[in-house]
Amino acid sequence: MIEKVxxxxxxxxxxxxxxxEEVEIFRLKYLGKKGEMNELFKILKDIPSQNKKEFGxxxxxxxxxxxxxxxxxxxxxxxxxSTENIDTSRPIFxxxxxxxHPISMIxxxxxxxxxxxxxxxxxxxxxxxxxxxxxxxxxxxxHPARDMQDTxxxxxxxxxxxxxxxxxxxxxHMENNSPPIRTLSPGRVYRNEAISARAHCIxxxxxxxxxxxxxxxxxxxxxxxxxxxxMFGEKTKIRLRPSYFPFTEPSAEVDVSCNICNSNxxxxxxxxxxxxxxxxxxxxxNVLENCGINSKKYAGYAFGMGIERIAxxxxxxxxxxxxxxxxxxxxxxxxxxx
Numbered sequence: 001m002i003e004k005v006x007x008x009x010x011x012x013x014x015x016x017x018x019x020x021e022e023v024e025i026f027r028l029k030y031l032g033k034k035g036e037m038n039e040l041f042k043i044l045k046d047i048p049s050q051n052k053k054e055f056g057x058x059x060x061x062x063x064x065x066x067x068x069x070x071x072x073x074x075x076x077x078x079x080x081x082s083t084e085n086i087d088t089s090r091p092i093f094x095x096x097x098x099x100x101h102p103i104s105m106i107x108x109x110x111x112x113x114x115x116x117x118x119x120x121x122x123x124x125x126x127x128x129x130x131x132x133x134x135x136x137x138x139x140x141x142x143h144p145a146r147d148m149q150d151t152x153x154x155x156x157x158x159x160x161x162x163x164x165x166x167x168x169x170x171x172x173h174m175e176n177n178s179p180p181i182r183t184l185s186p187g188r189v190y191r192n193e194a195i196s197a198r199a200h201c202i203x204x205x206x207x208x209x210x211x212x213x214x215x216x217x218x219x220x221x222x223x224x225x226x227x228x229x230x231m232f233g234e235k236t237k238i239r240l241r242p243s244y245f246p247f248t249e250p251s252a253e254v255d256v257s258c259n260i261c262n263s264n265x266x267x268x269x270x271x272x273x274x275x276x277x278x279x280x281x282x283x284x285x286n287v288l289e290n291c292g293i294n295s296k297k298y299a300g301y302a303f304g305m306g307i308e309r310i311a312x313x314x315x316x317x318x319x320x321x322x323x324x325x326x327x328x329x330x331x332x333x334x335x336x337x338x
Contacts, residue, residue, distance in 0.1 A: 006058070008036055012066055027070050099335040101331065103307055110307070114184050117226065119183060119208060120182065127163070130161070133161060137168075152192055162189075166185040169185035170302065171291055174209075180213075181209060182211075183208070187205065190202055203320075205306055207304035209301075211288070215282075220301035225238050237263070238254055239254070240253070245279060247302070248280070249284045251281030256274065257273060259313075260316070261273070278306075280301065283302050308323055
């Protein structure tokens with residue numbers, strides 16, 4: 001009987017059907033009620049005990065090979081049938097694929113520019129406490145930003161809120177690291193503002209911080225000039241205007257030359273030839289001391305910008321809300337840029 005099983009194994013091995021019907025005939029011949037396998041299992045009862053193990057192994061191998069053969073050819077004929085009615089001469093229509101969101105593209109560009117001059121990335125929680133979001137940054141109790149009309153508070157006593165800037169990440173970084181510090185903090189921030197073409201309750205910021213010995217305002221200016229040229233083009237100029245921020249002193253706002261009118265004046269830049277892009281300044285000594293850094297030995301500069309603002313200037317987008325509406329007609333315009 002072993003010889004018969006070997007013969008059947010050989011038949012299964014050389015079986016190559018030309019149609020689905022032949023596969024079905026093959027299945028019935030071997031696995032049907034009156035098929036070869038049922039006959040062999042009946043014979044197994046009468047096999048002597050010393051040969052029963054070998055015979056059982058052989059018929060199990062035969063059954064496995066039969067099933068593999070059926071599965072192989074059954075699937076191949078199904079696949080063949082599914083392509084019979086396809087016109088292979090038709091042009092290919094590729095499904096549209098996604099791309100990076102313009103906000104993500106600008107964020108990656110900004111990170112890449114500052115990475116080249118040694119800035120590393122630091123991240124922190126979006127739900128913050130009063131100390132890291134306000135007090136450590138030299139914002140007094142009476143500051144308007146602490147008002148419920150400007151900030152989304154989650155609870156009071158103690159105050160827990162949605163961060164209003166990524167400066168809170170810089171505070172955490174200073175608390176846990178010693179100078180020299182050169183870090184960039186990108187992230188999403190929240191402010192209780194009416195949604196309009198120029199404002200939103202959710203937006204994205206990138207803030208930079210550099211702390212070391214003998215850091216000056218000239219270092220800050222050169223850093224921002226480098227960024228502006230890399231982001232907007234080699235011919236870009238910057239202009240610094242005196243300003244006020246509680247956590248920097250002196251403070252300034254930075255404008256870049258309008259690349260739409262080449263600084264000649266237009267509606268976009270309100271005929272000034274410049275567009276505001278960010279705020280900056282030298283880190284206030286009180287902030288350094290709050291974070292455990294010796295302000296007599298170390299100095300530093302900080303800057304912060306809205307990613308949406310940079311994207312609007314770079315791509316000529318006039319309505320901030322377009323970035324959040326998921327309108328495919330708008331987003332598909334950036335497919336080639338990602």
